[in-house]
Amino acid sequence: MDILFTNATVLPMTADGSQPRTFTGAVGVAGNRIVLVAAAGNADSAPNAGTNPSADCARCTEPAAGSTGSTADSDAAAVVAAFRAAHPAAREIDCTGKLLMPGLVNTHCHAAMTLQRSYADDIALMEWLNDYIWPFEAHQTPDDVALGMTLGVVEMLLGGVTSFVDMYYFQDRCVETVRRLGIRAMLGCNYFDTNVDEVFPQMERALALAAGCDRIRIAAAPHSGYTCSPENLVRGKEFCRRHGLHFMTHIAETLDESRIIRERYGLTPVEHLDALGVLDKRTIGAHCIHVSESDIRTLAERGVAVSHNPQSNMKISSGVAPVERMRAAGVLVTLGTDGTCSNNDLDLIEEMRTAAFLQKSATGDPVALPAYEALRLATVNGAKALGYAPGELGVVSEGALADLVVIDLQKPHLQPVHDAVSNLVYCGKASDVETVVVDGQIVVDGRRVRNVDLPALYRDVAQTVARIKAAVK
Ligand SMILES: [Zn+2]
Numbered sequence: 254m255d256i257l258f259t260n261a262t263v264l265p266m267t268a269d270g271s272q273p274r275t276f277t278g279a280v281g282v283a284g285n286r287i288v289l290v291a292a293a294g295n296a297d298s299a300p301n302a303g304t305n306p307s308a309d310c311a312r313c314t315e316p317a318a319g320s321t322g323s324t325a326d327s328d329a330a331a332v333v334a335a336f337r338a339a340h341p342a343a344r345e346i347d348c349t350g351k352l353l354m355p356g357l358v359n360t361h362c363h364a365a366m367t368l369q370r371s372y373a374d375d376i377a378l379m380e381w382l383n384d385y386i387w388p389f390e391a392h393q394t395p396d397d398v399a400l401g402m403t404l405g406v407v408e409m410l411l412g413g414v415t416s417f418v419d420m421y422y423f424q425d426r427c428v429e430t431v432r433r434l435g436i437r438a439m440l441g442c443n444y445f446d447t448n449v450d451e452v453f454p455q456m457e458r459a460l461a462l463a464a465g466c467d468r469i470r471i472a473a474a475p476h477s478g479y480t481c482s483p484e485n486l487v488r489g490k491e492f493c494r495r496h497g498l499h500f501m502t503h504i505a506e507t508l509d510e511s512r513i514i515r516e517r518y519g520l521t522p523v524e525h526l527d528a529l530g531v532l533d534k535r536t537i538g539a540h541c542i543h544v545s546e547s548d549i550r551t552l553a554e555r556g557v558a559v560s561h562n563p564q565s566n567m568k569i570s571s572g573v574a575p576v577e578r579m580r581a582a583g584v585l586v587t588l589g590t591d592g593t594c595s596n597n598d599l600d601l602i603e604e605m606r607t608a609a610f611l612q613k614s615a616t617g618d619p620v621a622l623p624a625y626e627a628l629r630l631a632t633v634n635g636a637k638a639l640g641y642a643p644g645e646l647g648v649v650s651e652g653a654l655a656d657l658v659v660i661d662l663q664k665p666h667l668q669p670v671h672d673a674v675s676n677l678v679y680c681g682k683a684s685d686v687e688t689v690v691v692d693g694q695i696v697v698d699g700r701r702v703r704n705v706d707l708p709a710l711y712r713d714v715a716q717t718v719a720r721i722k723a724a725v726k
Contacts, residue, residue, distance in 0.1 A: 356415025
């Protein structure tokens with residue numbers, strides 16, 4: 254279905270420096286691409302006016318990948334009319350009083366752990382793992398994991414997340430779930446030394462099942478440098494290099510991890526992984542809290558994407574990641590929620606707010622991580638971490654993949670609108686998301702999720718966790 258959004262406050266995430274960040278206008282989608290970005294309305298708008306003035310039918314049907322910009326005010330009505338003429342069946346969505354922005358990218362989570370949301374909180378780490386999490390997981394079947402994944406993906410879609418990076422097991426079983434729900438995903442096959450031989454065949458199967466679906470990518474996801482041997486870390490990276498995949502792992506999340514790796518190898522977690530040759534542009538490192546200045550330089554030089562998970566880090570007292578120092582050093586910092594055991598939700602809008610507030614609090618500098626930069630972590634930077642070229646994902650621009658979110662600004666906590674970016678980052682909630690498009694398909698329509706019967710999902714989840722908890726006891 255082709256789509257035309259009109260009268261929207263568009264937040265394209267393409268503005269530089271002092272350029273206006275939003276403008277009033279229209280956005281057209283044909284197939285899975287954005288083919289029209291037309292600025293109209295007030296003078297406060299048109300950040301890229303005049304950069305792409307023509308809008309003929311050929312461009313609507315065959316967008317030039319990578320093209321950017323919007324259309325001058327004076328041409329807006331004409332190009333919108335041309336889009337309507339070229340796409341007479343397009344669904345038109347009036348976005349008066351609404352914000353249209355790129356879909357959010359959650360670069361680290363364990364979506365299936367929604368089954369364990371609030372199951373065991375406010376408990377010390379080792380007791381939490383030994384007495385609650387691991388026994389629960391021991392009773393989960395692949396179908397249970399797919400059910401938890403469904404709940405997690407539904408929660409993310411309803412919160413405006415259009416792409417996510419996952420790290421868990423039975424990802425082969427989850428490929429079909431992700432395909433059905435329509436979200437964009439990188440599914441990391443999580444392994445430890447203890448289960449590596451079971452997970453590699455799962456990863457092979459997941460790869461085969463995801464073949465031909467551009468929305469779904471598979472990755473190797475060794476848990477960390479202290480739970481995986483050097484041989485198993487390298488084995489995962491070699492698998493990724495052979496198949497052109499990403500590699501992800503937790504890095505420097507806790508002081509205990511740093512201590513264990515120093516005792517074993519005499520190195521920091523970053524130095525250890527770098528010595529093994531697993532850090533590069535196709536590596537996503539979750540957390541990166543306890544990193545030295547030298548570690549930060551290494552992360553920047555290797556092009557590693559860091560997934561910052563502030564709420565998880567706060568809840569389990571891991572520490573504060575030096576996001577501002579990493580950004581200043583040129584590290585690609587992105588945003589994630591982590592799992593729902595340590596957050597306990599998958600609300601990336603709230604996570605942006607927490608990231609900004611935490612940096613301001615930790616650095617003593619109210620200028621640290623401004624709202625627009627927090628939003629950049631969750632859009633443009635996340636898209637880059639997933640391996641998309643600049644302008645291809647994470648922006649509202651002609652030629653980009655059509656992953657879009659409509660936010661309803663007609664809410665008491667979002668009025669008045671002095672600054673739409675500040676309102677979104679500092680006041681927004683997942684529940685403000687109204688419509689979500691992934692790859693040109695409407696997957697959330699007026700807060701209804703496509704292909705999901707929510708009451709049935711909640712009932713299935715309740716029955717499943719009751720069965721697992723009975724088995725654990
Ligand atoms: Zn994690």
